[in-house]
Amino acid sequence: xxxxxxxxxxxxxxxxxxxxxxxxxxxxxxxxxxxxxxxxxxxxxxxxxxxxxxxxxxxxxxxxxxxxxxxxxxxxxxxxxxxxxxxxxxxxxxxxxxxxxxxxxxxxxxxxxxxxxxxxxxxxxxxxxxxxxxxxxxxxxxxxxxxxxxxxxxxxxxxxxxxxxxxxxxxxxxxxxxxxxxxxxxxxxxxxxxxxxxxxxxxxxxxxxxxxxxxxxxxxxxxxxxxxxxxxxxxxxxxxxxxxxxxxxxxxxxxxxxxxxxxxxxxxxxxxxxxxxxxxxxxxxxxxxxxxxxxxxxxxxxxxxxxxxxxxxxxxxxxxxxxxxxxxxxxxxxxxxxxxxxxxxxxxxxxxxxxxxxxxxxxxxxxxxxxxxxxxxxxxxxxxxxxxxxxxxxxxxxxxxxxxxxxxxxxxxxxxxxxxxxxxxxxxxxxxxxxxxxxxxxxxxxxxxxxxxxxxxxxxxxxxxxxxxxxxxxxxxxxxxxxxxxxxxxxxxxxxxxxxxx
Amino acid sequence: xxxxxxxxxxxxxxxxxxxxxxxxxxxxxxxxxxxxxxxxxxxxxxxxxxxxxxxxxxxxxxxxxxxxxxxxxxxxxxxxxxxxxxxxxxxxxxxxxxxxxxxxxxxxxxxxxxxxxxxxxxxxxxxxxxxxxxxxxxxxxxxxxxxx
Amino acid sequence: xxxxxxxxxxxxxxxxxxxxxxxxxxxxxxxxxxxxxxxxxxxxxxxxxxxxxxxxxxxxxxxxxxxxxxxxxxxxxxxxxxxxxxxxxxxxxxxxxxxxxxxxxxxxxxxxxxxxxxxxxxxxxxxxxxxxxxxxxxxxxxxxxxxxxxxxxxxxxxxxxxxxxxxxxxxxxxxxxxxxxxxxxxxxxxxxxxxxxxxxxxxxxxxxxxxxxxxxxxxxxxxxxxxxxxxxxxxxxxxxxxxxxxxxxxxxxxxxxxxxxxxxxxxxxxxxxxxxxxxxxxxxxxxxxxxxxxxxxxxxxxxxxxxxxxxxxxxxxxxxxxx
Numbered sequence: 022x023x024x025x026x027x028x029x030x031x032x033x034x035x036x037x038x039x040x041x042x043x044x045x046x047x048x049x050x051x052x053x054x055x056x057x058x059x060x061x062x063x064x065x066x067x068x069x070x071x072x073x074x075x076x077x078x079x080x081x082x083x084x085x086x087x088x089x090x091x092x093x094x095x096x097x098x099x100x101x102x103x104x105x106x107x108x109x110x111x112x113x114x115x116x117x118x119x120x121x122x123x124x125x126x127x128x129x130x131x132x133x134x135x136x137x138x139x140x141x142x143x144x145x146x147x148x149x150x151x152x153x154x155x156x157x158x159x160x161x162x163x164x165x166x167x168x169x170x171x172x173x174x175x176x177x178x179x180x181x182x183x184x185x186x187x188x189x190x191x192x193x194x195x196x197x198x199x200x201x202x203x204x205x206x207x208x209x210x211x212x213x214x215x216x217x218x219x220x221x222x223x224x225x226x227x228x229x230x231x232x233x234x235x236x237x238x239x240x241x242x243x244x245x246x247x248x249x250x251x252x253x254x255x256x257x258x259x260x261x262x263x264x265x266x267x268x269x270x271x272x273x274x275x276x277x278x279x280x281x282x283x284x285x286x287x288x289x290x291x292x293x294x295x296x297x298x299x300x301x302x303x304x305x306x307x308x309x310x311x312x313x314x315x316x317x318x319x320x321x322x323x324x325x326x327x328x329x330x331x332x333x334x335x336x337x338x339x340x341x342x343x344x345x346x347x348x349x350x351x352x353x354x355x356x357x358x359x360x361x362x363x364x365x366x367x368x369x370x371x372x373x374x375x376x377x378x379x380x381x382x383x384x385x386x387x388x389x390x391x392x393x394x395x396x397x398x399x400x401x402x403x404x405x406x407x408x409x410x411x412x413x414x415x416x417x418x419x420x421x422x423x424x425x426x427x428x429x430x431x432x433x434x435x436x437x438x439x440x441x442x443x444x445x446x447x448x449x450x451x452x453x454x455x456x457x458x459x460x461x462x463x464x465x466x467x468x469x470x471x472x473x474x475x476x477x478x479x480x481x482x483x484x485x486x487x488x489x490x491x492x493x494x495x496x497x498x499x500x501x502x503x504x505x506x507x508x509x510x511x512x513x514x515x516x517x518x519x520x521x522x523x
Numbered sequence: 524x525x526x527x528x529x530x531x532x533x534x535x536x537x538x539x540x541x542x543x544x545x546x547x548x549x550x551x552x553x554x555x556x557x558x559x560x561x562x563x564x565x566x567x568x569x570x571x572x573x574x575x576x577x578x579x580x581x582x583x584x585x586x587x588x589x590x591x592x593x594x595x596x597x598x599x600x601x602x603x604x605x606x607x608x609x610x611x612x613x614x615x616x617x618x619x620x621x622x623x624x625x626x627x628x629x630x631x632x633x634x635x636x637x638x639x640x641x642x643x644x645x646x647x648x649x650x651x652x653x654x655x656x657x658x659x660x661x662x663x664x665x666x667x668x669x670x671x
Numbered sequence: 672x673x674x675x676x677x678x679x680x681x682x683x684x685x686x687x688x689x690x691x692x693x694x695x696x697x698x699x700x701x702x703x704x705x706x707x708x709x710x711x712x713x714x715x716x717x718x719x720x721x722x723x724x725x726x727x728x729x730x731x732x733x734x735x736x737x738x739x740x741x742x743x744x745x746x747x748x749x750x751x752x753x754x755x756x757x758x759x760x761x762x763x764x765x766x767x768x769x770x771x772x773x774x775x776x777x778x779x780x781x782x783x784x785x786x787x788x789x790x791x792x793x794x795x796x797x798x799x800x801x802x803x804x805x806x807x808x809x810x811x812x813x814x815x816x817x818x819x820x821x822x823x824x825x826x827x828x829x830x831x832x833x834x835x836x837x838x839x840x841x842x843x844x845x846x847x848x849x850x851x852x853x854x855x856x857x858x859x860x861x862x863x864x865x866x867x868x869x870x871x872x873x874x875x876x877x878x879x880x881x882x883x884x885x886x887x888x889x890x891x892x893x894x895x896x897x898x899x900x901x902x903x904x905x906x907x908x909x910x911x912x913x914x915x916x917x918x919x920x921x922x923x924x925x926x927x928x929x930x931x932x933x934x935x936x937x938x939x940x941x942x943x944x945x946x947x948x949x950x951x952x953x954x955x956x957x958x959x960x961x962x963x964x965x966x967x968x969x970x971x972x973x974x975x976x977x978x979x980x981x982x983x984x985x986x987x988x989x990x991x992x993x994x
């Protein structure tokens with residue numbers, strides 16, 4: 022415990038420099054604004070703004086991006102509550118009770134409570150990060166290629182089993198990511214794959230423009246397609262001078278356990294690869310409804326129905342940082358983009374990062390504490406101001422996003438080809454969105470695909486071609502058994518469903 | 524739309540798989556999986572899933588389902604894509620500032636018709652702000668052109 | 672219309688480049704124009720850091736004649752794009768770039784249209800050689816232990832990449848010691864290190880900067896170093912050559928100019944860079960990155976590039992990456 026305290030002090034000494042504080046404030050404010058726009062969640066926000074970290078120190082850059090990451094979570098909820106349009110999937114559950122509350126004239130209390138809930142969820146999440154990251158990192162130093170392979174497969178499996186109705190679309194999205202990942206020089210054989218003899222492609226398709234294109238331009242085109250640019254914005258008026266702006270004591274008393282239950286569920290969902298904030302918030306909502314004495318009130322403006330998903334999605338955002346920092350394996354689209362950014366600055370996420378770059382890791386964690394404090398203050402004090410951003414017509418926002426994406430991605434490498442890739446990825450991302458595929462699964466698979474392939478082949482080289490390596494090493498055995506258990510239970514559940522249906 | 528997208532993916536998957544098979548070795552010199560091993564697995568899975576999807580969406584295409592959106596703006600989307608492409612083409616020749624001004628100007632002239640003065644001011648202020656941000660604050664060399 | 676504009680631009684560019692190089696020599700005054708320093712990799716990597724450190728020192732001590740230095744990242748294709756750009760500036764003394772492993776490696780594995788011969792070698796400023804590293808709890812206390820064990824057992828030795836410098840060092844080691852082992856390529860340095868900590872591998876070939884933390888913490892032990900001389904940063908680690916294995920391999924972290932620049936310009940750069948390596952900032956850079964500060968100048972750098980290129984090609988041909 023004393024270790025964590027001294028590490029946190031180290032982190033605070035990094036995060037509390039005035040220089041880094043400014044970037045933290047910029048990050049959370051920009052993140053909140055980005056989160057307000059339909060379709061733009063944390064992943065898109067980070068992707069679009071990666072080029073802005075050009076020339077910054079890695080610690081400052083990650084503080085900025087992490088600020089955007091959880092700032093966007095806060096911002097996304099505001100639109101969920103006020104106009105029933107969630108900024109992204111992780112705040113969908115918040116519309117269920119948030120919007121009815123706003124319609125019943127309780128928009129103020131809903132907004133304040135979501136800020137408090139997000140703050141508690143985020144803070145509990147960060148406390149748990151402090152406890153788990155060093156532990157997992159220490160444990161993970163005994164993970165070799167075979168273990169890494171099994172963890173990634175586990176993550177991909179969880180990802181697909183949780184996709185539900187759109188399973189085939191999700192699988193195709195992930196396969197597209199795998200396919201893109203195979204371009205370039207193969208790390209194992211040294212052979213060139215799908216480069217068509219062009220030196221531009223030896224290094225593979227660069228991750229950042231693809232992510233910016235899929236998330237940034239793709240979303241933007243989809244919003245234009247659905248006519249967002251011709252809609253006149255509905256003007257919102259919120260003033261916190263009115264008495265009804267603040268939540269009542271009853272609101273707090275009723276939700277006191279919900280705060281912790283939601284945070285815990287969210288954090289666990291975040292740590293598990295492939296699930297993340299969306300699953301966490303939906304899970305927390307349904308658990309809350311199940312344990313409540315008045316489940317019939319849910320969906321009609323029940324405060325706990327808002328608090329549960331809000332604590333959960335913020336705790337999940339924090340939880341998703343654990344595997345990213347300690348294993349170098351991202352569990353969600355947004356953390357995959359963060360990983361891309363880390364590698365761009367020459368960082369090597371993995372179990373050694375926390376030892377080799379303690380200032381960086383603990384600076385990041387400390388900045389998350391500070392960011393949450395800042396966000397709850399901004400959220401409560403400046404909500405009326407942020408709501409004004411919703412008045413800006415979308416057609417005026419489009420050029421800003423396009424220019425930031427295009428000029429930003431060009432500035433990274435001064436490469437025209439990469440900027441063309443951005444546009445192609447944008448058009449594909451639009452098509453995927455239109456046909457209900459999942460760009461986030463593509464981006465995640467783009468990162469996980471090469472890890473899976475390389476670690477699998479390395480395992481085979483080490484074992485001289487025998488698959489027994491996946492059961493001989495103790496940790497591998499546990500992971501293999503877990504995989505088998507998941508596959509069997511899902512199959513069994515499907516079978517029972519099938520039987521009862523017929 | 525869904526059908527054509529699936530079909531496009533199917534064609535791309537076929538191309539990916541065939542090109543991989545032709546250019547890459549499946550096994551290496553000592554019989555371990557070679558560079559073409561994983562691409563083949565990915566390719567075959569892609570072909571299976573996208574052909575399933577194509578058949579499925581072809582069936583629903585003829586029914587009334589087609590779209591769940593009330594109103595769509597395909598022309599506007601295509602115009603935006605066109606403008607973005609033009610922006611990139613001009614970026615190299617005209618330099619960053621001028622091409623940004625042209626892009627914003629053209630975009631607003633189409634999408635924000637009738638507010639000429641506002642559009643002109645907006646298409647000057649935004650590019651200059653972005654230029655200052657990248658070139659001055661971040662020192663990330665942008666393409667030089669006629670104005671800089 | 673467009674092609675005409677393009678052509679005249681090109682033509683104008685050619686003339687001005689010719690004017691530039693003759694002018695510099697005629698005036699006897701170099702530098703009289705701003706310098707374009709190209710970094711053939713993205714921001715944040717090893718090459719980027721070295722280039723930016725160098726330019727910072729040139730600016731700080733006002734070594735480039737009061738002229739401006741423009742730094743630009745032209746990344747893509749493992750250096751193919753950026754180095755190609757500089758190679759195209761034949762004869763223009765106002766372009767420079769930093770070399771690293773890919774400067775030799777990329778043209779060997781793919782058709783880039785340029786090789787190291789298309790550049791004017793100025794100086795090798797730092798050597799980026801490799802450690803052979805084992806876990807402290809392993810039975811290999813010395814290189815000899817490892818070699819004698821390897822004669823009768825199949826060792827697993829890892830390194831980053833299938834055709835990179837780690838592979839070359841592993842190949843040279845296997846030849847010089849007369850042993851056979853399985854080389855396990857890793858996709859990145861982080862994965863390589865956990866492969867060793869997790870006891871999946873017996874030893875790894877790695878860049879000192881990647882493992883120095885583990886060595887200092889007492890988790891890893893370095894058995895050998897692949898430079899000709901001992902590293903200026905890690906003087907305790909013996910070289911392979913000292914231990915009776917006749918080979919050395921290190922990556923050139925140096926500066927080159929486009930081909931066919933005049934001897935005066937080259938000499939000017941050699942003299943200037945000699946001042947750069949004396950600065951405390953440069954020393955800090957070497958120490959923090961674990962790079963060895965043994966330098967090689969001018970023509971000798973050209974010879975160095977030639978021999979390393981031969982080693983590289985030899986090993987990659989042997990393992991079948993190139994034909």
